[in-house]
Amino acid sequence: MKKLFPDVPDVPQSVANRAVRIVEKHLRTHKVTRARDLPEEAKIRLYRDLKFFFESGEQPSTNGNRGEVFSLRGFWARFWEKIEDFLSTFDARHERDLRIIMLRYAQCSF
Numbered sequence: 001m002k003k004l005f006p007d008v009p010d011v012p013q014s015v016a017n018r019a020v021r022i023v024e025k026h027l028r029t030h031k032v033t034r035a036r037d038l039p040e041e042a043k044i045r046l047y048r049d050l051k052f053f054f055e056s057g058e059q060p061s062t063n064g065n066r067g068e069v070f071s072l073r074g075f076w077a078r079f080w081e082k083i084e085d086f087l088s089t090f091d092a093r094h095e096r097d098l099r100i101i102m103l104r105y106a107q108c109s110f
Helices: 013-029 040-055 072-088 092-107
Strands: none
Touching: 013 040, 013 072
16 A cells, blocks of 8 residues: 555554444445545545544554553543444434433433
8 A cells, every 4th residue: 555645654553443443434324435425524534533532632642652541531431432333333213212212321210
């Protein structure tokens, strides 16, 4: 493969994998296989999510040091991402029911 922008530094594979998960999440949400098939609003949302991801300081260090610092913001972002991934696996009619159940569980109003 040839880099499109040779002056831009490389990113670690773990960062690239997380970016791919963001793109896949958007594609699954809209049930398309290509980004160009996304509705215009979804393209803008995808662009903003990727821009926020790469501009945030949550990228792992490239010096091989695996001592990751706990970040409450990072924890909640990863937690919410897992919930969205879980909900995106269901079709639309079940998704509403699951969100209601999860909201009730979060509010402890059973």
